Amino acid sequence: MESDGEEEAAATPAAGRLKGCPELSVEGDMREMAKTAAWSVSSCKPGNGVASLRDDSLDTYWQSAGAQPHLVNIQFQKKVQLQLVVLYVDFKLDESYTPSKISIRAGDGFHNLKEIKTVDLLKPVGWVHISLSGTDPRETFIHTFMLQIAVLANHLNGRDTHVRQIKIYGPRPNPVPHQPFHFTSRECIMYSTIR
16 A cells, blocks of 8 residues: 555656546536547447547447557537547556557648647556647637547557547637626626627
8 A cells, every 4th residue: 555655646747747537527617529529530449439439438448450650530510629638548457558658639630730739648547638728828728620639659568559538628618709708697698788
C-alpha cells in the first residue's frame, strides 16, 4: 500500500505527462459536441470499431488493426468551437495496447490538418483531459470542421491500440446572441432585447 506522499506523487505526473483520473468531470459551461459529428477510424478489429468509442461503456474499446499511426477522425457539418478532448484509457487492463503518445490535429478536412497538441501519457488509468486552448490566455477554444486524434505510440512498444471512450467538449452557447454575459432566468432573457 502506498503512503500519502507516494499517492500524491502518483496523482501529480511529471511536466507534460498525463496519467488520468477515475471520474469524468468537466466545467459546467461546456457541452459534449461529438454527438453531432461523423466519426471514422483508420482501422479496427471486427466488433471493436467506432461504436465502442461512443457507447458510454468503459468495458468496450476501439481496437486498431494495422500500422501506426492509428487515427480517429471526427468531422462536423459546420465549423464548431472545441475546448477539450477527454479520453478513457486503462494501462492496468490494456498494457501494451495503451497509447503513450497522442497527437491532436484540426483543420477544414483531411487535406489541411495541422497539429495543435501532442501529449505523452504515463501509464494512464482513467479519463485523460487534453485542453485545446493555445498558449495565449485569450485562446480558450479552436474553430474547426474536423478533429483528428492520432495515436503515435503505445506503451511497451505495442502495435495496436485500445481507447475505451472519447468525449469532445466545446463552450455552451450564449442563449442571447451578441451579448457578452449570460442571463440565467427566463424573465431576464425576456427583457434583454429592445423591440
